[in-house]
Structures are given as structure tokens and as C-alpha cells.
Amino acid sequence: METRNEELETASIELYRYMCNVLVGSEKIVRYRRLFFKLFDETWNTQHGFELISSGSKSEGLDLHGSDFDVMTLHKCFKVYENIESSGFAVNIETNNAQPGFALLKVPESFGKFCPLLFTKTDNGYLLSSRKMKDLLMVKPRLYNGAFSIHGPSVCHNEVDLDRVYSLQCNTWPFVAKNWLLRNRSSEWPPQELIDNITEQGVLLVPVGSKSSSNDVNELEWRMSFSLSEKVLIHSFNHVQIICYALLKIYLKEIVNSKNILSKLLCSYYMKTLLFWILEETDGSKWTSENLIHCFLVCVKRLLYLISCNYFPNYFIPAHNMIDGKLSNEARNELIRMLNGVLSDKGWENIFYANSLDGFRARLSFNQLNGYNVFDKAIFPLYMTLEVKYFDFEHKCKHVIHRIVSSLPKSVKNICALQFLCFNYSSLSNIKFCNGDHKCRRAKQSHNKCTYITYRLILAKLIINTYSDAASGWLLLAAFFYNHREHFKMFPLLDLVTAQLSIDRLYLSLHLKTNFIHTLSRKRLSAKCSFLKRLRQEVIKDVPYNIDTKNTFLAHENLGNSIVHVFLPCNPVVILHYFSFLVHYELGDNFQADRQLRMLQNTVQNTVSGNPHLYVNANCYLMRALIVSNDLAEFRLTCLRVARMMKQSDEYKTFLEDVSSGNNKIALLARMTQNFDG
Numbered sequence: 001m002e003t004r005n006e007e008l009e010t011a012s013i014e015l016y017r018y019m020c021n022v023l024v025g026s027e028k029i030v031r032y033r034r035l036f037f038k039l040f041d042e043t044w045n046t047q048h049g050f051e052l053i054s055s056g057s058k059s060e061g062l063d064l065h066g067s068d069f070d071v072m073t074l075h076k077c078f079k080v081y082e083n084i085e086s087s088g089f090a091v092n093i094e095t096n097n098a099q100p101g102f103a104l105l106k107v108p109e110s111f112g113k114f115c116p117l118l119f120t121k122t123d124n125g126y127l128l129s130s131r132k133m134k135d136l137l138m139v140k141p142r143l144y145n146g147a148f149s150i151h152g153p154s155v156c157h158n159e160v161d162l163d164r165v166y167s168l169q170c171n172t173w174p175f176v177a178k179n180w181l182l183r184n185r186s187s188e189w190p191p192q193e194l195i196d197n198i199t200e201q202g203v204l205l206v207p208v209g210s211k212s213s214s215n216d217v218n219e220l221e222w223r224m225s226f227s228l229s230e231k232v233l234i235h236s237f238n239h240v241q242i243i244c245y246a247l248l249k250i251y252l253k254e255i256v257n258s259k260n261i262l263s264k265l266l267c268s269y270y271m272k273t274l275l276f277w278i279l280e281e282t283d284g285s286k287w288t289s290e291n292l293i294h295c296f297l298v299c300v301k302r303l304l305y306l307i308s309c310n311y312f313p314n315y316f317i318p319a320h321n322m323i324d325g326k327l328s329n330e331a332r333n334e335l336i337r338m339l340n341g342v343l344s345d346k347g348w349e350n351i352f353y354a355n356s357l358d359g360f361r362a363r364l365s366f367n368q369l370n371g372y373n374v375f376d377k378a379i380f381p382l383y384m385t386l387e388v389k390y391f392d393f394e395h396k397c398k399h400v401i402h403r404i405v406s407s408l409p410k411s412v413k414n415i416c417a418l419q420f421l422c423f424n425y426s427s428l429s430n431i432k433f434c435n436g437d438h439k440c441r442r443a444k445q446s447h448n449k450c451t452y453i454t455y456r457l458i459l460a461k462l463i464i465n466t467y468s469d470a471a472s473g474w475l476l477l478a479a480f481f482y483n484h485r486e487h488f489k490m491f492p493l494l495d496l497v498t499a500q501l502s503i504d505r506l507y508l509s510l511h512l513k514t515n516f517i518h519t520l521s522r523k524r525l526s527a528k529c530s531f532l533k534r535l536r537q538e539v540i541k542d543v544p545y546n547i548d549t550k551n552t553f554l555a556h557e558n559l560g561n562s563i564v565h566v567f568l569p570c571n572p573v574v575i576l577h578y579f580s581f582l583v584h585y586e587l588g589d590n591f592q593a594d595r596q597l598r599m600l601q602n603t604v605q606n607t608v609s610g611n612p613h614l615y616v617n618a619n620c621y622l623m624r625a626l627i628v629s630n631d632l633a634e635f636r637l638t639c640l641r642v643a644r645m646m647k648q649s650d651e652y653k654t655f656l657e658d659v660s661s662g663n664n665k666i667a668l669l670a671r672m673t674q675n676f677d678g
Helices: 006-023 027-044 109-114 130-137 139-144 175-182 192-200 227-234 239-256 268-281 289-309 329-343 347-353 355-361 374-387 394-405 410-428 447-465 472-483 487-500 531-538 572-586 590-607 612-628 632-648 650-660 664-674
Strands: 050-055 069-075 080-082 091-094 102-107 119-122 125-128 148-151 154-157 162-170 203-206 222-225 506-508 539-541
Touching (some): 006 239, 006 289, 027 050, 027 374, 027 410, 050 227, 069 203, 080 162, 109 119, 109 125, 192 227, 239 268, 239 289, 239 329, 239 347, 347 355, 374 410, 374 506, 410 447, 410 531, 447 472, 472 487, 531 539, 572 590, 572 612, 590 612, 612 632
Parallel strands (some): 069 162, 080 091
Antiparallel strands (some): 050 069, 119 125, 162 203
């Protein structure tokens, strides 16, 4: 790489510092993020049958706005080989009759006949169908929660940014990718040690086929996925390379995709592939902070060349053109024009018009998480990843406790403490009062004693749950007391939450990007304080996440939606005012009940309108309060407002379409609400 002028170097250093302080984080923060997901994987992978592998930008160490969290579930029930004749049940990879980058999975005839739900008979024998496999894998998620759909090889959760990719593994390196092991690399990257490590992991196969000219997907093919290899390669990047990778992703998402004609034609995987090719060919010593923008421009120049040639080779299998048939002439010409503009004189300043770089354009050197120590900056925003109810962690509890009490680094113990809190929370929804059931394991005891023991067990878990953040644990405990008509026990808890919410916090939500709430400035807790104390004092989060209110410890009609019987996730301020209204209403204090109802209305209208899911959930609590207070006129107006929002929101329309076929309860709620739009 040739040396750039002084202006470019100065801008590069400033941009590098901004990215480290505001968007990406320091090298240490990136390492802590990777440790978080490494422990996430290890906690899961303590049983046979499958292996869970975190992937996506977050597991790579990036936590940008919109960064995804993908989970690859590796099924070990199928043993996959290439060109190996094996007696017994085995799956054999065949690539001769498949498109580059894809494979057919052939099985013995005896097994193919045994299960027509998975295997398809062809002239080439019995093949494991990628389409049939995805259809089968969708059965359990639809039974568990209807908010799932299939996109490519992924089973996607439509309420949160979570894609789950089911895969098989071939433990040998595929023949079609042999050249990757042998090709000449002028930069000597990746080093031979890294190559040896990668080849030992083999390749994954995910259930999606190639597309024909008619845009039909080949339902028999499986795509070769090098996710494990790519993760190893990215973890070998130096910090400037990580920053450059983040810049490429920001440029693609916030500038290129902002053009309607180019929207979603290219994906971030192409940026990752592009960077791999560049690193193979450039001297690693050139990747320094003063060369950041120049390195970015080198990547843009290569992207321009590939788009002009209409050929974007896969990094491991160059014969696989990843953009084959994806770009129209009009779209390609527009992209070429845009990339040429970046490469023109001063054109590199275009990247600064990305929304993520607003602060840099204004030359503001602030930090959204100012005052928090490095570990907390990295881990707190990832906390909600563990809250996704799709994961059942309860049976991993002993494994995590063992790590907490072992002689491990404090960072490992702290992350495991987060896991334990999530296990404890998850287990709450599985505890039920026996109600005289003779099948209960305490059947020999009296019904009253059994109920008392269960009460104490739930109460203990709820008290542990108060360590999860500054508000949601206390509010869930208040809900428990409300369900048991112990109303006076709610008041000190609600007062405590009111005080907690009056101070600035780090706000975590499954539906919103991490926000730093500015109200009253205060000094952050010292890093010398325990991690759990910092968590309990510095963080607030949505309350809670889809707890069943029909058969569990919150079995009260006022604590969940009467249609779907769940306690919907929502901002803690909304729940605080809702509970305050309920308890004053139950005690006959109509003045305070009316006051809290007005505060609830103001909160719902002013604080959660930015996200359709949280907006609808908050209005569900408001509608329940209006029903309790018998204010039917305001109830109808609220329903009309929610129905209009749902019809105007493209995101919510898609959500309703996705869930309507798989979850009758949610579909019923949607139709009920929309029927008010007269």
C-alpha cells in the first residue's frame, strides 16, 4: 500500500479513535465479547446429540447497531463423509451434480426407504432433502412459539434478532476447497498454523440449495458453510482490521442499502469475504491506525472491480460466484457509480454520512457508556442475548455453578453469574402449584404444606432474580405478591423501583438498541464493587419476557393478556405505573388509582412509540387497566390507536403475517385489536 497524504492520515487516526471509543470498543472490549459467546457455547455443549455454535457479528466481537446474533445448531445424528464407503448408516457428500459451493447428501437405499419425510428418491439414489429437513425442524419452534419463519437456511425468530441455522458437519476438508490450502499468499496470511487449525474443523452443511435462473431453489442441495473457519480467521484480525471490517459493514448497511435499487442486494457476508481476499494479498504491517481510511479505500476499489466483472468469488471456493444473477444491469451500474464516487478525490468523506458516524462528523468525542469500566461496557449490552426464551438453560445450572466456585478468572465467573441468573429466571416459568395433584412429587404431604413449599421455592428464586437488574426483578416480585393478594408487601417494592428509575441507567431491551438513559447525572460505581452489585445498580431492562400467566406463579387475569395468557415484555416504567394502579384499585384508593392510570397513559403515549412491539405491549397493559377501571370509552380509543399503528407499521404487518399461521392465540389477539379499526 502506498503512503497517503497527511490529511488522510489525520482523519484516519481520528476515525480510529472514535470507532474505538464509541462504536466498536477497544481491543479489550472485543476480547470480552468473544469470551462471552465462547462461554455461551461451552455452557450449551455439555450434552450429546447436538452442538450449539454462536455466530454472527456479535460473536465475532462487534456490537454495532443492528448487529445480528445467529446460532448454528450442529446435529450429530448424521455422520457425513466425502468419498468414503462406510458400512452402516452414513451420509456421503457428492459435488459433481451440484452447483459450486453446494453439495448433494446421499444415503444408503435401506435408510432412504425408511424415512420418506426426509429423503427423496432420485436417479442418483436417495438424497437427504434440505427442504424436507427445514420443514421438519420448524415443527418444534411452531409448537413452542409461533413467531418463527424460514429465511434461507435459517429458522428466524420474528420478535427479536435471532436466526437459528441447523447444520450437519463433515469432519474432513472438502475436495472442492483443496486449492484454498495450497494457493500462494503474498502476505503469508493466514499462517500455516491457522490453516491447520481450520482444516481440522472440516465444513458445515446448511439446508439451502442454489437458485436457478427462474429463482427457484434446488430443494435437494445443501450449501457448504465455512462459518467455523471464518470465525477463526476473524479472531486472528488485529484491531485496525476489525475497525475496517466494521466500517465496511456500516458503509454497506447505512449508505449502499439506503438506495432503494440497491437495498439488500449485497449482504455483510460479502464484506467479510472481501476483507479475507484483501488480507491475503497485502502486507500486514500496513494495517495501522493512520492507514485506516486508505485500507478501507483499498477494499472499496476491490469491490468495484468485482462488481464490474459481475463475479464475486467465495473465499474458500472461488468457482462459486456469490452474486450470480443477483444484480440487474441497472443496480450494478448504480453501485459502480456509487463506488467510483467514494474513490474520487475527497470521495472517501462519503462514509462519514452514515448515521452511526453522526458524532464523528460533529467531532464529538463522547462515549455512550461513559463512566463504565471496560468489562461492563462489553458485557452489559450482551446481557439480553441470554434472555431469549428460545433457549432453555435450566438443565445447565450445575455446570455454571461449578464454574462460579472454581478457580477461574474473575471475568469468566462474572459471565457465568449472568448465565446463572438467566437459568434461575427461566426456571420460574416451570414451577407450578400442585393444586392437589396426586402425581406431584410431594404427594405424601398435605396440600397446604405442598403449596407452602412451592410458595417458598418461588419466592427464593424471585429474590435471587432481584439481582438481575435495578428494576425488573423487584417488579416481578411485586407481581407475585399481587397474585397472592399480599398487596401491602408491594408498596416498599414499588417505592424502591420508583427511586431506581429516577437515576440514569443503561437500558437493555430485546427490541431496542442499548440506550443510556440521561436523567440525573451521578458517579458510576467503582470497578472494585462486585459485578452483581454493579449489575443491580447500573442496568434496567424490559420486564419480563413472555412468562405464562395461566399455569404458573402469576396466574391472575390482570397480570397478563387475557387472550394469550403471557406477561408481555415492556419498559419497567410502564409496568411500575400499571402495578401501582392495580394495588391502589384493589385497596379502594380511587384517587391514587386514577392518578396512576393517568401516569400510565402518559407513559405509554410518550416513551415507547419508537418500537411497534413495545408500543403494542404497553398498550395491552393500558387496555387492561382501562377494563379494570371500567373506562370503556378510553379503552375503545386506545384500541383504535393501536390498530392504526399496526396497519401503518410494515414491521408489525410482517410479524402478524408470520405468526398468524403458527400461533392461533397471537393471531386472535391481532384480529381482535384490528377489528376496532372501524
